[in-house]
Amino acid sequence: MRHGFRQSMAWLHTWSGLIVGWVLFAVFVTGTASYYRAEISRWMQPELRREATIGPDxxxxxxxxxxxxxQQHAAGARTWFIALPQPDRPxxxxxxxxxxxxxxxxxxxxxxTGEPAALRETRGGxxxxxxHFELHLPPLWGRWIVGICAMIMLVALVSGVVTHRRIFADFFTLRRDKAAQRGWLDAHNVTGVLALPFHLMITYTGxxxxxxxxxxxxxxxxYKGDQQAFFxxxxxxxxxRPAAGRPGALVPVGPMVREALATIPEPLExxxxxxxxDAHATVVAVFEEPHGLSHEHPQIAFDGTSGAVLEVRRGGLQPxxxxxxxxxxxxxxxxAGPGLRLLFFLCGLMGSAMVATGLVLWTVARLPKEGRAPGLGWRLVHALNVGTVAGLPAAVAMMLLxxxxxxxxxxxxxxxxxWAFFGTWLAVTLVALVPAPRRAWSGAMAFAAILFLAVAVADGLTTRALWDDPAWFLAFDAAMLxxxxxxxxxxxxxxxxxAPARGRRSPAEGRPMPAAQARTALQPVPAGREEAGRRFERA
Known part of the structure; x- marks a missing residue:
């Protein structure tokens, strides 16, 4: 740390943020969308009809x-999972x-009827x-990558707090009329500080x-490798219960469902x-978690061959x-209720903006000097930034379209x-390699805007006759708009x-300069800060 503790933290913040920034932006955006996972799934299957209630029978x-x-199509399976109908998904x-x-x-x-549902096939929300936590990779690989990036995100958050000693002043600072580098830094600071408790909480809990x-x-x-015993x-x-190794007949599960509903008042999931x-067949009824912070599901286990209750779990977890x-x-x-969920959603958007502005700031601060063409490394990072920050929203819109x-x-x-999602994401990234930086950004964001507009238009033209709740679908389309x-x-x-003019006005050119401002005007301006804005504007 020959340059001092804060300077070392600034270096750590810059490079740790860049290395994982592209992954973290995708994780933040898709995680933020997941707060409305059920709503997205409902919109992507407009044929579905909601029901007011679903009784025990x-x-x-x-x-x-x-x-x-x-029994007819999966007789040889070792485990069956049956998600029961709910009012919003019958x-x-x-x-x-x-x-x-x-x-x-x-x-x-x-x-x-028990027949295959007449719904369009989709992954939905x-x-x-x-x-958000698997990156569409094999589950173990995806979770390891996301976990490593989340750990580095914690490092970036802590080092960012150490670096910005004026963190409370930065909360109220957004200089839109300054050079590009200064403006991006202010935007990065504001979006980071405004929801800093959320960023720390969501990263650590993730x-x-x-x-x-x-x-x-x-x-x-x-537990000698037996995780089930631990849980x-x-x-x-x-x-x-381990399998007995003897054949057994599964008794009707309907009476078990009725008994479970009479025992625990929560919705049966x-x-x-x-x-x-097997002779040791086990049927476990899993309920939705009670309202509260703890994500725990009450459960009742039945003997599958007799219907007798084996165990009831109502809570009472170890500390x-x-x-x-x-x-x-x-x-x-x-x-979270509707209001608090919206707050989480907005904080997620600010987290996405914090990562995005940090990525852009890295390229703006390293623009080549005047008269020099950008190097391959800079253009590659810039294209990845455009493909991530603008290409991912365009890919989301294309999937909905x-x-x-x-x-x-x-x-x-x-x-x-x-395939439409990933194809659009890749196409925007590759196209960003061709034009100048400013045209790449404006073109990619305009393309994303057109796609989101097309989603709302296509919804109204193709599925309006299927809407069971027109106000709800119109609200979703309004969000797309x-x-x-x-x-x-x-x-x-x-x-x-x-870029704003860089010349300083003298008292003869307009209003008199205050003495303090005049002294500031005579001080030299750091070369990199103002020049970066001019280079980005010319690009």
Whole structure:
């Protein structure tokens, strides 16, 4: 630290932020969208009809229909998952695992008939939710990458606080009329400081929620690699039962559903059936978590061959497990009502803006000197910045647009939507290598604005007849129009930006200069700060 502690922290903040900034921006954007995961899924399946309530008899019948389908199509699976219908999603979601290394199976059924639901195939909001912590990679790889980036994000946040000793003054400073570098730095400071408690909380809890993946050694040693025993002892799941190795017949699950609903007042979320054809078959009824910070699900375990209750978990977690589930609850914000969820969403947007302005600031501060062409490294970082900051929103809009334009019966339709997402993201990044920086930014943001506008238009033209709640769909389209306006405003600002004149007025040129201002005007200006704005404007 030969340059001093703060200077060392500034170096650490700059380079740690750049290395992971592109990943973190994608994580922040998709994580912010995940606060409205259910709403996005509903919009992407407009054929779905909501119901006011679903009674115990309807839930019991839906469970029986789900089991009948699984017995016919997934008889050899070792675990069945049955997501029961809810008022906002009156469908039966089936999921099963056969053995490690084989892809899982899935089916979506009509809750009344048990037949495959007549809905367009789509990943819905689940795509953004899974991308937020898996990056559309194999789960273990994706979670490790996101976890490493989140740890570096904590380093960047702490080093950023140390670097900005005028952090409270920066909270109220946004110099729009100054040079490009100064303006981007002010925007970075404001978006970082304004929601700093949220940034620290969401980053730390994001690391903690996957802590057992990053640091599994304690559980591995204490429980000899049996993580299920750890989760059961800490009170997070019911006690698992190993297979008996003898055949057994699964009794009807409808009575179990009715008994579970009579025992615990929370909404019943799903059934998990382990070893369905074994004498030790187990049916676990999992309920939604009660309102509160802790993300814990009450559960009731039944003997699958007799229907007898084996265990009831109403709560009562061990202190460490309670702390962990509270961290999960803080991160996912399931406890939040509409107002608080909107606040989380806005803080997520500020986090995205903080990362974006930091990435742009890195390139603006390193613009080549006048008369020199940008080097390959600078142009590559610039293209990645454009592709990330402008290309990712354009990719989100393209995925939503593909949901409305692709034929409803297209084979592999959900995968086509995902390809539209990644294809647009890659195309914007590659195109950003060609034009000058300012034209690349304005063109990419204008393209994103056009796509968001097209989403609202396509929704009204193609699915208006399917809307079960026109006001709700119009509100979603209004959000798309707001995003289009925001992207268009950025494109316009970049296009119309003119660097302010750098000459200093003397008293003879206008109003008299105050003495303090005159003394400041005589001081030399740091070469890099003002010149960076002029170079970016000329580009």
């Amino acid at each position: 309807a839930l019991a019948r839906a469970a029986e229909l789900g089991v009948a389908h699984l 469908l039966i979601d089936l999921f099963w695992r056969t053995k490690p290394g084989t892809p899982p199976g899935r089916a979506v059924l009509d809750a009344r 689940d795509f953004f939710y899974r991308f 690391v903690v929620t996957l802590a057992l993946i990053y640091m599994p050694w304690g559980v591995t040693v204490a 059961a002892e800490s009170g997070q799941i019911t006690q698992p 799903r059934l998990t059936i382990s070893h369905p054809r 460490a497990a309670k702390t962990f589930t509270t961290m999960v609850g803080l991160h996912e914000a399931h406890f 593909a949901n409305r334009l692709l034929p409803a019966g297209l084979a592999g339709r959900a995968e086509w939507e995902v 707001a995003l289009a306006a925001a992207c268009a405003l950025v494109a316009r600002k970049v296009t119309r930006y003119v």
